[in-house]
Amino acid sequence: xxxxxxxxxxxxxARAAGAEVVSQDAMTRGLPRLAGKGxxxxxxxxxAEGDVVAFVDADLREFRPHFVTGLLGPLLTDPGxxxxxxxxxxxxxxxxxxxxxxxxxxxxxxxxxxxxxxxxELAGFVQPLAGEYAGxxxxxxxxxxxTGYGVETAMLxxxxxLVGLDALAQVDLGERKHRHQxxxxxxxxxxxxxxxxxxxxxxxxWAAPGVAPTALLTQFRRGGSEALPNLDREIVVSDVSVQxxxxxxxxxxxxxxxRVAAA
Numbered sequence: 730x731x732x733x734x735x736x737x738x739x740x741x742x743a744r745a746a747g748a749e750v751v752s753q754d755a756m757t758r759g760l761p762r763l764a765g766k767g768x769x770x771x772x773x774x775x776x777a778e779g780d781v782v783a784f785v786d787a788d789l790r791e792f793r794p795h796f797v798t799g800l801l802g803p804l805l806t807d808p809g810x811x812x813x814x815x816x817x818x819x820x821x822x823x824x825x826x827x828x829x830x831x832x833x834x835x836x837x838x839x840x841x842x843x844x845x846x847x848x849x850e851l852a853g854f855v856q857p858l859a860g861e862y863a864g865x866x867x868x869x870x871x872x873x874x875x876t877g878y879g880v881e882t883a884m885l886x887x888x889x890x891l892v893g894l895d896a897l898a899q900v901d902l903g904e905r906k907h908r909h910q911x912x913x914x915x916x917x918x919x920x921x922x923x924x925x926x927x928x929x930x931x932x933x934x935w936a937a938p939g940v941a942p943t944a945l946l947t948q949f950r951r952g953g954s955e956a957l958p959n960l961d962r963e964i965v966v967s968d969v970s971v972q973x974x975x976x977x978x979x980x981x982x983x984x985x986x987x988r989v990a991a992a
Contacts, residue, residue, distance in 0.1 A: 730749070731752075731753055732753060739787070751772065752772075753772040756773075757771075760983065765971075766877065767875045767974070774866070774869055780866055780867075781805070781864070781865055783800050785860070790908075796861055799815065800861060803898045811865050811897070812869075812897050813864065814856065814861075815899065817856065817903055819833050819906075835922070850889060857885055858881045858882070868888070873975055876974075882926060883925050917946060917969050920946045944970035947965070947966050950965055
């Protein structure tokens with residue numbers, strides 16, 4: 730497990746359960762400090778030692794072993810498969826009701842239309858933003874890892890260009906339950922995915938080169954407080970910029986030894 734600067738007892742609980750915990754900061758020591766999920770995944774790949782590597786989000790509820798074995802199956806049985814993406818039903822649990830497939834809001838409202846428009850080869854992926862996937866180490870080490878919520882989008886696009894669609898697979902993992910974020914947080918997530926897609930469009934020459942889109946997202950939330958009781962709307966500006974770790978294969982000589990970092 731990668732400890733991504735947690736402030737609760739995540740690392741201690743994981744160790745008590747028998748997991749080996751690796752510090753994100755230890756594995757990236759001496760490199761520019763980055764934040765977000767993508768950097769934690771990059772650190773995890775640097776720490777792992779197997780020929781195949783599986784990534785699973787840590788906030789899953791009712792976790793079952795098939796989340797791992799299902800992802801590894803195609804890699805172990807078909808040498809032509811280089812990367813496997815999970816998909817599942819994602820119930821959206823509300824205060825009074827449950828939508829059986831209402832959990833993929835960013836996927837359906839933004840990511841799927843975006844991929845269909847520019848990368849129609851990826852239209853067949855049921856859950857392009859799924860946090861559960863696995864791949865062969867030698868392939869994963871050849872793609873960059875984008876920070877924040879752009880990591881899954883970048884990985885799919887980059888792997889499509891690197892190994893081709895026939896080397897990408899997906900498996901049905903049943904149902905996935907996890908915590909849900911509010912609408913404003915989903916907006917910030919969407920903005921990071923759009924910035925990630927823009928960078929890939931620029932690399933292909935499909936977007937104006939040298940044009941840097943703004944990474945500041947303006948949102949509005951309900952105002953009102955004891956000091957300003959009549960304030961109806963509050964303006965909130967968030968930095969949604971994304972950065973990248975270069976492919977791990979280019980950085981191996983600059984990384985600390987895994988066992989020293991884990992200790």
